[in-house]
Amino acid sequence: MSEVRKPGPKAKPGVKSRLIDAGLKVIGAGGYAATGISDISDSASVAKGSFYHYFESKEAFGAAAVDSYFEKHRPYLLSILTDERHEPVERLRRYFQARIEHFREIGFVGGCMLGNLGVEVSDHSDVIRSRLDVQFQQWSDLFTSCIEEGQRRGSISDSLSAISLGRYLVSSWEGAILRTRVEKTDRAFHEFLEFTFGRVLK
């Protein structure tokens, strides 16, 4: 529906991604509902009117921000999950351990943008909810591919569905992130590692 966009200057390369990067930070700090379009444009040093040149609404922005958030994380995730120097199950463990180290360094704050928006927006915006759904599934699929490789090599039991396992890792990891945010300790992360690698993937 580009016809609803207000007239504005010609789209400049980089401005759209600047808005998204700034918006991810502002939403990450204060939540989606509390973030206004002017908070995003101010933070990106972009005129508020220009925002509508790139996004027809805050909701459209939110949907694009969800996609961007996971797309930015994806190369890092993929580099660990396809690292042939390690067995697939070890790659999964290394990914989670690196994320735990990250959360420990920042004091268990901020959580995961997909989880945060899932809680805040899922019941209110079908547009954003459907992008969260897609990106959670993309994430799950990367785990599934790694699990399938482990199953082919015999290091992960093939009695379980790799698709369900990949999805379960994402969901239970999100639960662990939540608990560590509440506790401000890494205890729930260690429990996640213990049961994921000691029981579920065994």
Next chain:
Amino acid sequence: MSEVRKPGPKAKPGVKSRLIDAGLKVIGAGGYAATGISDISDSASVAKGSFYHYFESKEAFGAAAVDSYFEKHRPYLLSILTDERHEPVERLRRYFQARIEHFREIGFVGGCMLGNLGVEVSDHSDVIRSRLDVQFQQWSDLFTSCIEEGQRRGSISDSLSAISLGRYLVSSWEGAILRTRVEKTDRAFHEFLEFTFGRVLK
């Protein structure tokens, strides 16, 4: 710090719990940040000034609401988890199945107040965060007691810590609730049941 409370009518029995019940609904629908004290008092049909007779701040209200939320759920949870007609592991399964049925009936909306506030408030209010921490642990402890009983009876492996298991059930369940809210289907709940009862507690 009762000295900061504004003068008001003598506390009436029932008003405090009316405020909490109304507040839980309003916060449940729109989130904590978006809820003002007047939203809570209006919804409870209580004069706004009276609010401060019972709570010194919105934050104090939030902390009391967290305690109340879990205390209201506790008898129901306990009745299932101590039902001697069933083996402990079956009681756990019955509890989750009943909750899944509940979420299915309401269309996978609303989530869990502890999880929602955990995401929204944990980084911003230590007062509320610490009550979430306590109530998540209370909840975990009820699972732990049931798991310990199962371990004594030999129906749950005693090679694992019942304390860690109880905590993991809460965390991974919260992750499943989040995923079902995003997907608006019960798929993640079934995966939770499959891996919890097929692998973790086996």
